[in-house]
Amino acid sequence: MLRLDTRFLPDFPQAFKEHGPLLLQAREALLAKRKDPQSMLGWMDLPEDTETLRRIRRYREANPWVEDFVLLGIGGSALGPKALESAFNESGVRFHYVDHVEPEPVLRLLRGLDPRKTLVNAVSKSGATAETLAALLVFLNWLRENLGEDWRRHLVLTTDPRRGALRALAEKEGLEAFSIPDNVGGRFSVLSPVGLLPLAFAGMDLEALLMGARKANELALAPLEENLPLKTALLQHLHRHLPITVFMVYSERLKYLPAWFVQLHDESLGKRDGEGNRVGTTAVPALGPQDQHAQVQLFREGPLDKLIVLVVPERATEDLLLPQVEGLEGEAGYLFGKGLFQLLKAEAEATYQALAEAGQRVYTLYLSEVSPYAVGWLLQHLMWQTAFLGELWGVNAFDQPGVELVKRLTLTFLERPGYEF
Ligand SMILES: O=P(O)(O)OC[C@H]1O[C@H](O)[C@H](O)[C@@H](O)[C@@H]1O
Numbered sequence: 001m002l003r004l005d006t007r008f009l010p011d012f013p014q015a016f017k018e019h020g021p022l023l024l025q026a027r028e029a030l031l032a033k034r035k036d037p038q039s040m041l042g043w044m045d046l047p048e049d050t051e052t053l054r055r056i057r058r059y060r061e062a063n064p065w066v067e068d069f070v071l072l073g074i075g076g077s078a079l080g081p082k083a084l085e086s087a088f089n090e091s092g093v094r095f096h097y098v099d100h101v102e103p104e105p106v107l108r109l110l111r112g113l114d115p116r117k118t119l120v121n122a123v124s125k126s127g128a129t130a131e132t133l134a135a136l137l138v139f140l141n142w143l144r145e146n147l148g149e150d151w152r153r154h155l156v157l158t159t160d161p162r163r164g165a166l167r168a169l170a171e172k173e174g175l176e177a178f179s180i181p182d183n184v185g186g187r188f189s190v191l192s193p194v195g196l197l198p199l200a201f202a203g204m205d206l207e208a209l210l211m212g213a214r215k216a217n218e219l220a221l222a223p224l225e226e227n228l229p230l231k232t233a234l235l236q237h238l239h240r241h242l243p244i245t246v247f248m249v250y251s252e253r254l255k256y257l258p259a260w261f262v263q264l265h266d267e268s269l270g271k272r273d274g275e276g277n278r279v280g281t282t283a284v285p286a287l288g289p290q291d292q293h294a295q296v297q298l299f300r301e302g303p304l305d306k307l308i309v310l311v312v313p314e315r316a317t318e319d320l321l322l323p324q325v326e327g328l329e330g331e332a333g334y335l336f337g338k339g340l341f342q343l344l345k346a347e348a349e350a351t352y353q354a355l356a357e358a359g360q361r362v363y364t365l366y367l368s369e370v371s372p373y374a375v376g377w378l379l380q381h382l383m384w385q386t387a388f389l390g391e392l393w394g395v396n397a398f399d400q401p402g403v404e405l406v407k408r409l410t411l412t413f414l415e416r417p418g419y420e421f
Contacts, residue, residue, distance in 0.1 A: 001368035002216075002377050003314075004231055008356035009363060016224075016234055023230045026391035027220075040398035042183030043383055046191040047213035047376075052178070053206055056193060059156070059176065060200040066093055066119040069201050070109070072135040073123030073194075074099040075267075076186025077158075079260040080379070081123075081198040084190070084209070087253035088372055091203030098135040106138060115146040119201070120155050123194055125180050127164020130410060136166075158193045185398050187264045188383055191376075205372045212376025220384040229384035232309075232365070236385065237392045239307040239361055240281060246299065246308040248286035250348040253370050254311070258285030261382060268386045271402060273394040280393075281307070288312075289347045296351060300358045308355055308362040311378070312348040315369040316341035 006012045033039040071078060078099040085095050096109055120139045124132045143151035152175055159166035161179040170177035178193035189195070191213055196206055220229045236245060247261045262283045270280030286295055288310070299308060319339035325332070335343065348364075355362045367374045390397025 001374060002228060002381060003366040003368075004228060005364040005366060006235070008352070009235070009361065012235065012238075012363075015238060016231060019234055019237075020224050022392070023227075023234060023388070024224065026233075026388050027227075027230065029391050030387055037183060040183050040185050040188070041387070042181045043185075043188035043191070044217060046181075046184065047210045047217060047380065049192075050210075052193060053196060053210065056178070056196050056200050056206075059197070063119065063153075065117060066201055067117035068094045068096065068113050068119070069198060070096045070098060070113070070118060070120045070139065071123060071198055072098045072120065072132050072139060073158075074129060074131045075263060076189055077123040077125065077129075077132065077194055079187075079256070079263055080190025080195045083254065083256040083260040084195060084199055084204065084375065085202045086256050087251075087370060087375065088199070088204040089202040091201060093201050093203075095198065095202065098139075099131070101131050101134055106135070110138075110142055115143060115154065118143075118154060121158060121197060122155070122166060123158040124164065124166055125160055125184075125186050125189065125194075127159050127166040127168075130407065133165060156197070158197060187267055188398070190260070190379055208372040209376035212371075212373040212378075213380035215373075215377045216380035216384060219381070229381050230388060232363075232381070233385045233388035233392065235363055236281070236307065236389055240279075240393070242305050242307050242361065243282055244284055244306040245281045246284045246286050246295075246306050247311070248288055248291065248308060248351075249311040250288035250344060251311070251313055251367075251370050252287075254375070255287055257311070257375075258283075258287065260379075261285070264382060264386050267400050267403070268397040269389055269393060269395060271395045271399075275394075279395060288351060289344065292347060292351055296354075299355055299360060304359050306360055308360050310348060310352055310362065310364040311367065312345070312352075312364055313367045313370050313374075314345075316344075317369055317371070 034041050034044070071081060078097055082097055089095065098106060098109070120143065122132060122136045140155065143154050147154060152173060155175055157166045157170045157175055157177040158180060159177065161182060167177065169175065178197055180189050180192050180194055184192050191210065199206060199209070216229065219227055224230065245265065247258045249255070249257050262285050265283040266280065273279050299306065316339070319341040322335045322338050322340065324336040352362060352364055365378070367378060387397055
């Protein structure tokens with residue numbers, strides 16, 4: 001369950017009423033694009049795709065030998081699975097993410113892995129991302145050298161249904177491969193095999209994850225009053241003059257969720273609108289309570305240039321009572337007998353109030369608990385929010401023309417004769 005709290009933004013209910021027509025128009029414009037196969041709105045349908053889920057389950061069951069799962073992918077091909085796996089890994093399978101090109105950690109990883117117990121999953125929608133291709137070269141070679149003909153069983157690809165280097169490799173070598181639907185872009189792909197395959201190996205309850213996402217879909221299509229994604233989209237829209245939107249999550253298990261949100265928000269919305277104006281707000285990741293001891297000083301007394309979103313669980317799956325320890329009554333007595341989760345909730349509430357009191361604009365999204373259902377709901381909710389904002393800000397939320405130059409320049413530098421920095 002996901003619940004919005006805007007108690008420190010008293011004008012919001014009125015603003016929501018006034019902006020009703022604008023919001024409905026934005027939703028209509030977005031949904032009208034669904035008919036267009038180029039629209040990249042396939043993420044809306046992923047929670048219904050039970051056939052893919054069945055295939056993934058069968059694959060997982062056929063490979064019980066996996067002890068280490070190495071995911072080669074970057075951006076939208078890594079951030080979602082990482083955010084969910086680190087929260088919900090129940091299986092004991094160890095996960096490793098190669099979403100970088102720093103040699104030392106790759107070498108350290110290779111030296112510590114047993115190839116016979118390792119499954120490598122290369123993930124790339126385009127099949128053309130330099131970091132992922134570089135990692136694939138290394139791991140493919142490593143599997144071949146160590147496993148001989150058996151290497152094929154240890155490599156699974158997640159990529160475009162037809163195009164790109166990964167698809168070509170899968171066909172040439174007869175490798176197991178899962179498809180990211182044509183009309184699903186990287187940062188909207190967490191509920192496709194990009195996320196579902198690794199999460200099946202993590203032992204996560206995928207039915208519940210998708211059920212939560214279906215709930216977000218239901219609300220996005222619901223009448224205005226119940227429409228949670230239109231509400232939070234409007235909160236972001238009303239504060240678009242503030243350059244920063246902080247996404248602060250009060251959950252250690254969800255510590256990688258802010259990074260997923262940052263890509264979703266920044267890469268979708270930071271671009272030129274139809275008139276050439278630069279639009280977008282900068283999402284800043286934060287974690288509670290750790291960042292109370294780092295960023296909150298700035299949030300309290302620094303510039304009032306932020307919209308701050310807190311994501312707070314309402315219940316613990318299991319609390320841990322703090323024992324009374326003799327000799328520590330003076331300093332820690334106020335904690336005796338309290339739950340660790342009680343402390344977490346008190347800290348989140350204290351931050352909420354202190355930020356509002358400082359004049360920062362702040363609202364909270366309460367998660368009933370850190371469960372696959374609630375988090376599935378939250379992820380899909382945030383995708384709807386982003387898509388609605390794309391309409392409100394007049395930008396295409398599903399492309400990323402701005403990142404291309406870096407890719408092209410990287411290739412130019414590598415191909416330059418005598419290249420060395
Ligand atoms: O999945 P891939 O095609 O390898 O893309 C991985 C990432 O790289 C690109 O640079 C895009 O900007 C991201 O949106 C994408 O998630």
